[in-house]
Amino acid sequence: MPPPRPDVRNIVPPWITVYTKPLPVPPRGVQKLQTNRPTFLNLLKIRQPLPAVVSILHRISGVLLFFPGIPLLLYGLEMTLRSPEDYARFQSLAGSLPFRLVALLLLWCFLHHLCAGTRFLALDLHLGGALPQARLTSRVVLAAGITLTLLISSWILQ
Amino acid sequence: MKRIVTGAHYGLRDWLAQRVTAVIMTIFVLCLAGTLLVSPLPDYPAWKSLLGNQWMRIAFFLFLIGLFWHAWIGIRNILMDYVHATGIRLALQIGVIVSLLFYTVWSAEILWALGSA
Amino acid sequence: MRFSIYRFDPDKDDRPYMQDYDIVPEPADRMLLDALIRIKSVDDSLSLRRSCREGVCGSDGMNINGRNGLACITPLVGLREPVELRPLPGLPVIRDLIVDMTQFFRQYHSIKPYLINNDPPPETERLQSPADRAALDGLYECILCACCSTACPSFWWNPDKFVGPAGLLQAYRFLADSRDQATAERLDNLEDPYRLFRCHSIMNCVDACPKGLNPTGAIGKIKDMMVRRTV
Numbered sequence: 378m379p380p381p382r383p384d385v386r387n388i389v390p391p392w393i394t395v396y397t398k399p400l401p402v403p404p405r406g407v408q409k410l411q412t413n414r415p416t417f418l419n420l421l422k423i424r425q426p427l428p429a430v431v432s433i434l435h436r437i438s439g440v441l442l443f444f445p446g447i448p449l450l451l452y453g454l455e456m457t458l459r460s461p462e463d464y465a466r467f468q469s470l471a472g473s474l475p476f477r478l479v480a481l482l483l484l485w486c487f488l489h490h491l492c493a494g495t496r497f498l499a500l501d502l503h504l505g506g507a508l509p510q511a512r513l514t515s516r517v518v519l520a521a522g523i524t525l526t527l528l529i530s531s532w533i534l535q
Numbered sequence: 536m537k538r539i540v541t542g543a544h545y546g547l548r549d550w551l552a553q554r555v556t557a558v559i560m561t562i563f564v565l566c567l568a569g570t571l572l573v574s575p576l577p578d579y580p581a582w583k584s585l586l587g588n589q590w591m592r593i594a595f596f597l598f599l600i601g602l603f604w605h606a607w608i609g610i611r612n613i614l615m616d617y618v619h620a621t622g623i624r625l626a627l628q629i630g631v632i633v634s635l636l637f638y639t640v641w642s643a644e645i646l647w648a649l650g651s652a
Numbered sequence: 653m654r655f656s657i658y659r660f661d662p663d664k665d666d667r668p669y670m671q672d673y674d675i676v677p678e679p680a681d682r683m684l685l686d687a688l689i690r691i692k693s694v695d696d697s698l699s700l701r702r703s704c705r706e707g708v709c710g711s712d713g714m715n716i717n718g719r720n721g722l723a724c725i726t727p728l729v730g731l732r733e734p735v736e737l738r739p740l741p742g743l744p745v746i747r748d749l750i751v752d753m754t755q756f757f758r759q760y761h762s763i764k765p766y767l768i769n770n771d772p773p774p775e776t777e778r779l780q781s782p783a784d785r786a787a788l789d790g791l792y793e794c795i796l797c798a799c800c801s802t803a804c805p806s807f808w809w810n811p812d813k814f815v816g817p818a819g820l821l822q823a824y825r826f827l828a829d830s831r832d833q834a835t836a837e838r839l840d841n842l843e844d845p846y847r848l849f850r851c852h853s854i855m856n857c858v859d860a861c862p863k864g865l866n867p868t869g870a871i872g873k874i875k876d877m878m879v880r881r882t883v
Contacts, residue, residue: 417740418808422718429854436852
């Protein structure tokens with residue numbers, strides 16, 4: 378009696394699929410090129426490191442400074458320089474809550490944009506370009522933007 | 536056939552201009568903030584005479600020009616990243632340029648309507 | 653251990669879905685790839701690329717709990733459960749964790765990733781001083797796993813126009829090579845608002861690189877070379 382033939386499936390590693398029968402071939406006419414290809418790009422499922430967060434905030438703050446920042450700046454400049462009456466009107470306007478909220482937001486936009494931009498300039502000069510430093514400086518920039526906003530706004534209000 | 540053509544042979548100039556304007560604006564803002572910290576402006580005449588000074592007026596105008604140039608490069612970068620239909624991107628870019636030219640004229644008008652102090 | 657894995661079979665599925673697997677790792681299973689191979693022994697319909705299983709071939713790049721990395725050098729210890737595995741972001745999915753890398757390699761080839769030197773070849777090698785050779789450290793080690801480029805938002809938005817961190821690191825690898833003679837052509841080829849200047853130094857590439865390389869730094873050095881020749 379011949380010895381039993383070893384099953385080839387027991388001697389190859391488990392992750393290699395051994396086909397003991399020929400591969401099933403789809404009949405002609407059924408074979409087609411794959412056209413349906415999804416792309417995984419769910420931004421909620423992709424973790425963004427802190428330097429990337431600082432960068433996107435740099436971008437968002439830049440957009441807000443462009444609009445409504447620039448027109449508001451010019452409008453305020455015009456109003457405060459036109460006449461003493463307009464200057465007084467601006468001062469009373471500056472006391473209102475909506476004005477203060479908008480001003481606070483734009484102040485943060487400006488300060489974050491300034492701090493993050495300084496960090497980018499340093500990176501261009503190859504300062505702090507290694508990953509640990511870049512992580513540290515992005516933390517510092519984020520904190521500095523918020524701290525300076527609070528300090529300056531409380532200094533103006535006092 | 537969909538062929539991607541690249542190699543516009545520019546890009547460095549804008550990248551550099553964005554950084555140069557950033558540095559100039561930062562210096563100006565720090566100087567202005569330092570001035571205000573030392574002597575806050577109490578009233579309208581003081582504020583008006585600050586910007587009525589010819590040198591201050593020129594510096595402020597140059598700051599604004601730098602700001603508009605910087606803003607143009609930044610906003611165009613954003614449009615290049617996110618807006619992929621060429622026609623819409625061009626239309627938005629034209630809109631940004633027109634608004635910035637308008638702001639330039641407006642700021643000149645504000646600063647030089649002051650008369651000399 | 654619980655795994656939640658992105659599944660898509662173009663022959664059966666209209667859209668991708670997440671499938672959960674519970675497996676008990678053997679003591680010898682140290683890396684994520686070991687666990688994936690164990691899962692594959694249970695469900696052989698799961699598809700993934702892998703080859704060297706030691707972080708050299710660059711085939712098993714995938715998105716692991718939201719971060720790109722190589723399964724073969726990611727320790728199982730320390731992975732938050734369920735371990736969410738998805739294909740590399742932004743590239744078309746062929747099946748499960750396998751993505752179509754055509755776009756990535758097209759950008760890589762576009763920077764001419766080979767030495768260009770028109771001098772007649774010498775009898776032996778083209779020699780370099782140790783200092784010149786040291787300039788290539790941190791550049792030549794790239795294994796083209798695409799973890800960096802597919803972590804880069806600029807590459808997500810413009811994969812057809814932006815070379816991406818992997819391609820630009822290699823571009824600088826040849827710009828920095830003392831034996832290469834095509835510096836001007838290489839810089840011309842990259843001086844483009846899309847090809848090079850979509851990089852906004854957010855450093856996701858450096859964060860993702862499993863070999864610890866710094867594409868952002870290399871891109872900065874390319875910009876240095878451009879500034880030096882133009883200004």
